[in-house]
Amino acid sequence: MVGVRKLTVTRAPVSPSELGIDSLPYVGVIGGSGLYEAGFFSDYFEVQIHTPYGLPSDNVVIGRVGGEWVAFLPRHGRGHRYPPHRIPYRANAWALWALGVKVVISVSAVGSLRQDFAPGDFVIPDQFFDATKGREYTFFDGPRTCHIQIGLEPFNPIINQLLYEEASRVNRTHLGGCYVCIEGPRFSTKAESRVWRDVYGCDIIGMTLVPEINLVRELGMCYSLLALVTDYDIWVPHQPVTAELVERVMSEKLDLARKVLLSVIPRIPRDVHVKCEEVLKNACV
Template sequence: METMIGVIGGSGVYQIDGLDDAEWVDVASPFGTPSDQVLTGRLGGVRMAFLPRHGRGHVHSPTSVPYRANIDALKRLGVTDVISVSACGSFREEMAPGDFVIVDQFIDRTFGREKSFFGEGLVAHVSVAHPTCPRLSEACAMAARAAGVTVHEGGTYLAMEGPQFSSLAESKLYREVWGCDVIGMTNMPEAKLAREAELCYASVAMVTDYDSWHPHHGEVDIAEIIATLSGNADKARAMVAGLPALLGAARLPCPHGCDRALDTAILTAPDRRDPAMVEKLSAIAGRVL
């Protein structure tokens, strides 16, 4: 099987440079229209697809991002490994603006989004006890460090609905009581959907601010965030450039089972499955259906 790296770019990351045979392509999905066209090509001999999560020009809010269509479109293109790049606030002094945090856990506080490909007529339950892929996360950490980025491996990401930033009371709750490390608005339900699609998923959270808990930084300042985003975007592109050499062109089975997440997940008996749902899920779950 051939490796294909899918990069989902967050705020500030709307383009990936240096792709050979670069082409923006339309991908039709039964789950709606993806955030934008997908930029395809090769980088270091490895196939790559880039999708700007908010669309070029930043037209989607965190709630309106078509998460299911995005993951389905990447799966249809042949993506095997998804790298999520997103801006975040930090709850830890040592996780400073400009640093990258390789997230390994989530607390999902979103409420206005479709969170599963499955449903009535075809029911499935996947495990997200460990929602990111250690192999892919390690590659991201190595590539980021090689690009000169300060990297923190491991961290809990609080996914909030937004689009407003946290109140001071919320920020203190997430930091002091719940023990979260970073906060953002877009990694959920994205990580859950990637698991349902049997895709390896790594989350690279790029710190832009200290949310509102920090006594010396005050509330989130959007002007400061935008300034930090520019530098983070350059670092993200440098990280992505180093991934092909680490992942290789030949795709081996995931040692952590991400690519087999549906082996025992589907509960609906074969003779009771809705044919329309089976067709709709042809890319996501075709291997087991």
């Protein structure tokens, strides 16, 4: 591994020469609970980036996967320094965008709101419901006002399909589902869990999708999520959810998640971002 290359970003995207590589990373991976190190790069180095929104959760690791440069950022920082409601989401998204990333694949731990989405299963959601309360949701705080429409396909369907195909080879996997994102850091009450499941009809629950997906899409990047079910939330009787349980199930499946990423990244079409960038057309007042 090459040492940390400190880079102060004054414009975006950076040039490959500034990073000392031949091309910018097309794919960026955001690792969730338990996935703090890339662990799937053949050659890598770290970049410290200063963004207009402060420092990201950690240094961005850039390395090769199948001959292509890929960026990796641990969402909570190494050592899990940032709880869900304090993650520097805007800095994270901006840093990846500044490095030239066009496609973001996230890996996250989630709870299940369905009996058939069992702990240990992978889920690739296609919709989400925002139940957070007080986060920084947008880059457009004024004077420029933009309304980004991502409602039909917030997650990229092409990448979702690739994730499903590769994940299904190594683990039980479900394609499609609605992710409800709650504020955290506490887990749901039984009443809340029942509402997410029975009233809103959501399938999985987590604390980090929003505003990560909003911000990534505002910058014209594609977004897909490989979610790992770690528990049944609290709607299942006598099924307490603990941080220890989440970490344990994640650690048991991390090697499979890395294997999926290694298989999917080389298969992603290098023009898939073109449609994702269309959300920026006619969005600003």
